[in-house]
Amino acid sequence: MGVNRPVLQLEAVGKEFKGRAEVLALRDVSLTVDAGESLAITGATGSGKSTLLSIMGTLDRPSTGRVLVQGSDVSQLSDSSISRLRANEIGFIFQSFHLLSRFTALANVEEALAYSDLSRAAKCEMAAVALAKVGLGQRLEHLPSQLSGGEQQRVAIARALVKEPTIVLADEPTGNLDRAAADNILELLAGIGRGRAALLVVTHDETIARALPRVLRLESGILISDSAGPPAGD
Numbered sequence: 244m245g246v247n248r249p250v251l252q253l254e255a256v257g258k259e260f261k262g263r264a265e266v267l268a269l270r271d272v273s274l275t276v277d278a279g280e281s282l283a284i285t286g287a288t289g290s291g292k293s294t295l296l297s298i299m300g301t302l303d304r305p306s307t308g309r310v311l312v313q314g315s316d317v318s319q320l321s322d323s324s325i326s327r328l329r330a331n332e333i334g335f336i337f338q339s340f341h342l343l344s345r346f347t348a349l350a351n352v353e354e355a356l357a358y359s360d361l362s363r364a365a366k367c368e369m370a371a372v373a374l375a376k377v378g379l380g381q382r383l384e385h386l387p388s389q390l391s392g393g394e395q396q397r398v399a400i401a402r403a404l405v406k407e408p409t410i411v412l413a414d415e416p417t418g419n420l421d422r423a424a425a426d427n428i429l430e431l432l433a434g435i436g437r438g439r440a441a442l443l444v445v446t447h448d449e450t451i452a453r454a455l456p457r458v459l460r461l462e463s464g465i466l467i468s469d470s471a472g473p474p475a476g477d
Contacts, residue, residue: 249277253310257272286461313328334440340395348386355406
């Protein structure tokens with residue numbers, strides 16, 4: 244499984260949305276993710292993948308159960324402590340790149356370090372190194388409009404990795420890319436899992452799912468299979 248200790252644990256997590264009708268988006272989901280582990284989260288539209296990612300990323304709280312990040316029970320933390328935990332430990336990569344259009348590639352990556360105590364020079368250097376690692380060392384001063392879709396996603400990956408998080412969450416990271424660009428991004432993502440960070444990829448793309456060593460499958464909010472162990476219910 245992983246190469247080190249657990250960095251993310253979900254214990255009987257459920258999520259219910261209340262409105263005119265109650266919707267149970269997740270039901271009794273339990274899993275452990277180790278440092279350096281790479282896995283895909285798959286399932287049909289509406290199966291709970293995005294809800295699960297939001298809870299794992301501390302963007303939302305579960306209705307039932309517990310989430311532990313680096314051993315810290317998120318339910319016991321204040322909102323400000325959760326924000327600090329998220330800023331320090333979790334990197335996000337989205338289908339829509341969410342780059343600031345008036346900022347250069349370098350400045351977009353630096354933004355991830357905005358709340359650190361580093362000097363401006365140190366932030367700039369770290370951002371430049373992160374961009375070089377994703378093959379954009381010659382594109383530091385380019386605006387997003389001057390970059391291809393694949394290059395913009397590389398900037399987003401550099402932004403997620405620059406703070407050296409222990410968990411990287413990617414939501415349909417190749418959804419807006421053509422096959423060639425998607426394959427390049429997949430190669431970069433595979434490299435994340437060979438480092439210390441755990442990588443969790445929400446995807447409809449079976450090519451990505453097959454390329455990652457562990458696959459979770461959701462159906463109607465239930466974890467129906469986990470390739471790291473026996474099917475749920477066995």
